[in-house]
Amino acid sequence: GEDVEQSLFLSVREGDSSVINCTYTDSSSTYLYWYKQEPGAGLQLLTYIFSNMDMKQDQRLTVLLNKKDKHLSLRIADTQTGDSAIYFCAESTTNAGKSTFGDGTTLTVKP
Amino acid sequence: NAGVTQTPKFQVLKTGQSMTLQCAQDMNHEYMSWYRQDPGMGLRLIHYSVGAGITDQGEVPNGYNVSRSTTEDFPLRLLSAAPSQTSVYFCASGRGRAPGANVLTFGAGSRLTVL
Numbered sequence: 001g002e003d004v005e006q007s008l009f010l011s012v013r014e015g016d017s018s019v020i021n022c023t024y025t026d027s028s029s030t031y032l033y034w035y036k037q038e039p040g041a042g043l044q045l046l047t048y049i050f051s052n053m054d055m056k057q058d059q060r061l062t063v064l065l066n067k068k069d070k071h072l073s074l075r076i077a078d079t080q081t082g083d084s085a086i087y088f089c090a091e092s093t094t095n096a097g098k099s100t101f102g103d104g105t106t107l108t109v110k111p
Numbered sequence: 112n113a114g115v116t117q118t119p120k121f122q123v124l125k126t127g128q129s130m131t132l133q134c135a136q137d138m139n140h141e142y143m144s145w146y147r148q149d150p151g152m153g154l155r156l157i158h159y160s161v162g163a164g165i166t167d168q169g170e171v172p173n174g175y176n177v178s179r180s181t182t183e184d185f186p187l188r189l190l191s192a193a194p195s196q197t198s199v200y201f202c203a204s205g206r207g208r209a210p211g212a213n214v215l216t217f218g219a220g221s222r223l224t225v226l
Contacts, residue, residue, distance in 0.1 A: 030212075033214070033215075035215075035217075040220075041219060041220070042201055042203075042217030042218055042219050042220050043154075043201070043203075043215070043217045048212050050212070088154065092212070098142075098144060098169070098213075099144075099156075099205075099213065099215060100156070101154040103152060103153030104154075
């Protein structure tokens, strides 16, 4: 079945860039997503990318997709303490629409 | 506010009790799903639905039932609660299969403890 993997923890200093990586196995994945979960809350979509794109930029967020290696990354520029959260990578196909999530990367931003 | 509403937010059950977690959305989304979140295990899909009257199993369906009699509601039933079902449960909805991405809107979560 589908599998999505992420490293569990990342710690950066305020003002640095953060890069969160994700790999997936389903070659029919059509959309790839990044969600953010703050403590005690549900997940919120940050951004998503269609599988025929290599890159998507949205303000401080840059998503890079290497479809050949099935590798997705999320770069957060000028990381702030408010960016501390769990970040989930997810994928879906158009056939079923259901999303498979990674285990989440806990980002800690130190002042 | 438009979105996904889950109730209750917190619940404590004894082993063997049954209960229903409620989920309602007002965005006319075709797709609805239930996930459980456990430490170190990410989000695991329990059941999902691609439209009223249609449900399917996810990764961890055992011990849970769902139904989808309306577009808006997707309740999750625990038939006989077990301590292994202690978790945080999230309901999520989305536009569904086509066209475009199935971006999910999540509820705030229901924290369930089974003693």
